[in-house]
Amino acid sequence: MTANVMVVVERQFDTPREAVFRAWVEPEELSRWRGSPGWHVEEATAGDRALGGRHHHVKVRDNDSATRVTTDGVYTEYFSPDVFVSRERITGDPGIDPEEPLELRVEFTKYGRNGTLLRIIQGPYDPDVAGWHGEGWEKELTRLAAYLGETSTVGGAR
Template identity: 80%
Template sequence: MTANVMVVVERQFDFPRQEVFRAWTDPQQLKRWRGSPGWHVEDETVGGDLKLGGRHTHVKIRDNDPTTRVVTDGVYSEYFEPDVFVSRERITGDPGIDPNVPLELRVEFTKYGREGKGTLVRIIQGPYDPDVAGWHGEGWEKELTRLQNFLAGTGEYANGGRA
């Protein structure tokens, strides 16, 4: 099958752009919320060189089976804090993604709401094979819920912590 589907997911957050952008790019914050429920980011695998051409990495591990690992290794092809970053990523360990074909991840952070104090996050990622695109969109929705809980300081999030 031909990978030709882009996944687009949006979510509004009642937090300033700079704060939301940092949660995505600061390795110490990212490792606390990334991953769908039942997954966590392995602390020692998170790294990021926050600039154009900089590399970023992390490994997600299934909580009930630590041998199941999904590795993300990306390079920023755009990096404009706090507006947008674009990364070309190789993802290994995910059966729905060919590790030999890089995906593009674009995350936009747009002011919204009264006085522009909120942030609209738009994720665009792909290309995916049509039969797995929906599943990956659902995964992003779950991760954005974890981001909301992390930013709000409520609820469970990765690595067994509490916000």
């Protein structure tokens, strides 16, 4: 089957876009929310947060530390706090060919007075796994919402 399906997911947050953007690109923040339920980020690093900068993270299944999904990416666009695009190689996910890079585009649009409309576009995926990856993003964004809610009330507003 030919990988030709792009997954698109949107979510609104009652959080300023600078804070939402930071949650995506700062390794210590990314490690606190990325991963679907039952997973966590064990390692996250970032090089230059700019065009050509590299980033890396490893998701690990909570009940099986041998099950790991590694993402290695390079920013092909980077405009803080508006958008970043990353060309990524993902290994350890049975639905993704690690030899074929995916593109991840994340857009952060000011929404209302102090909110953010987040839009994720990722692919191309094989048609038979695209829906599963869309559901995975929905679960991760639920975790991001919880993280942003914690950080805006604990330790002061962002």
